Amino acid sequence: MTVPGRAGGSYRVLIANRGEIAVRIVRACAELGFESVVVHSDADRDGLAVRLADRSVCIGPADVTRSYRSIGTIVQVALAAGCDAIHPGYGFLAENAEFARAVTEAGLAFVGPSAAAIDTMGDKIAARTAAERLDVPVVPGATLTNVEPREALALAREVGFPVLLKASAGGGGKGIRPVAREEDFDAAFAEATAEAVAVFGSGDLYVERYVGAARHVEVQVFGDGAGGVVVLGERDCSVQRRHQKLIEEAPSPVVSEEVRRGLCEAARALAAGISYAGAGTVEFLYDMDSKEFFFIEMNTRIQVEHPVTEAVHGDDLVAAQLWFAATGEVRVSESPEGLPEIHAIECRINAEDPRTFLPHPGRIAHLELPGGPGVRVDTHCTTGYTITPYYDSMIAKIIAWGPDRDTARARMLRALRELRVDGLSTTADLHAGVLAHPDFIASQHTTTWLETTGLVATPGS
Incomplete structure (x- = not known):
């Protein structure tokens, strides 16, 4: 079965990623009879995904902020290429609610969940709240939004040491600090907050019980x-x-x-x-x-x-x-x-x-x-x-x-x-x-x- 695209032709997908996942998506498109358009940086112009795709478009230099994370550029290229959908792969913009909204507002299909779902699950505190509401078991813990170190330590004591500090907007192992003893908490809290701000733009943390085994x-x-x-x-x-x-x-x-x-x-x-x-x-x-x-x-x-x-x-x-x-x-x-x-x-x-x-x-x-x-x-x-x-x-x-x-x-x-x-x-x-x-x-x-x-x-x- 051929799924018609915007102009009555084949369904066309822009792949907003690189490396092995871009190759993986290109191959899946080929098997479905969909057309594939790969965007790439200057550094990836000789990549395998570029060679295998039906079409490729260079979107900027190696710097990801000017290429693979440039929301406006990617959406503009997809529209100019007559695409029906954008697949973000993993990494880069894959879990970016702003990107998902920009794609759908442009009249394109986002190959992923709704922006609302990304918002909820992308914030660890919001995700934890949703899980508790749905009776899904969560690790005993507490949120540390806009709290001073002394208040954070008091909440950690209620959870019980050892604890784990985690960035609310975190991922990829960043903004995480295990804390075995109370006397180590203040330094770990400062380090986790600073890393969370640097990597994710938000210093919100939560503390949970440390599960050893x-x-x-x-x-x-x-x-x-x-x-x-x-x-x-x-x-x-x-x-x-x-x-x-x-x-x-x-x-x-x-x-x-x-x-x-x-x-x-x-x-x-x-x-x-x-x-x-x-x-x-x-x-x-x-x-x-x-x-x-x-x-x-x-x-x-x-x-x-x-x-x-x-x-x-x-x-x-x-x-x-x-x-x-x-x-x-x-x-x-x-x-x-x-x-x-x-x-x-x-x-x-x-x-x-x-x-x-x-x-x-x-x-x-x-x-x-x-x-x-x-x-x-x-x-x-x-x-x-x-x-x-x-x-x-x-x-x-x-x-x-x-x-x-x-x-x-x-x-x-x-x-x-x-x-x-x-x-x-x-x-x-x-x-x-x-x-x-x-x-x-x-x-x-x-x-x-x-x-x-x-x-x-x-x-x-």
């Missing part, structure tokens, strides 16, 4: 905008460094069927309660000791780790996003038989020092990608491609799956051995070390586990 478990949802929500199971993203996810898997190897049902129904209730439209992820902390789970935030976009859900459930989430934007039809469905007998793992391979995670930009002298049964690689890189210092340093996402976790893990280890990236330092060996570690094999790791293994450098080392 925590797993990060998130649920993939797809809403129809009218209260109907498809739930596609959970992902476990507990291998992290400083709150940044490194390895993800689906399903979680540590939650029981009872907890899984609870997680999925809580995610459904939240998404339905805000009339969520499109693909989104509801994120939870799971306490390994108490077996409780708590809502922490919702990501109102496609996630970097979405391929593990696709591998397990057999859906194309990006194509589903595009189809929903064009037709209003939800193309994904829940399995009537329950959880499929498939396990998937994703590793993000970055051009970084594997111990310090400092970026290692440069030219890829030679690239060989893995393959074989149960292995998928999402990348925008080729031999000769240059990882620039202007953007994230991701080279590829490797996804491996099989009938059980052991098979998926073995296939990922094989894939990591097959991967060859000459000319740059990468995190591939680190991933292999994690996958071979007894704690990972036994699934005993938590969100703070990696810093204790010796596999990565710790602050000050």
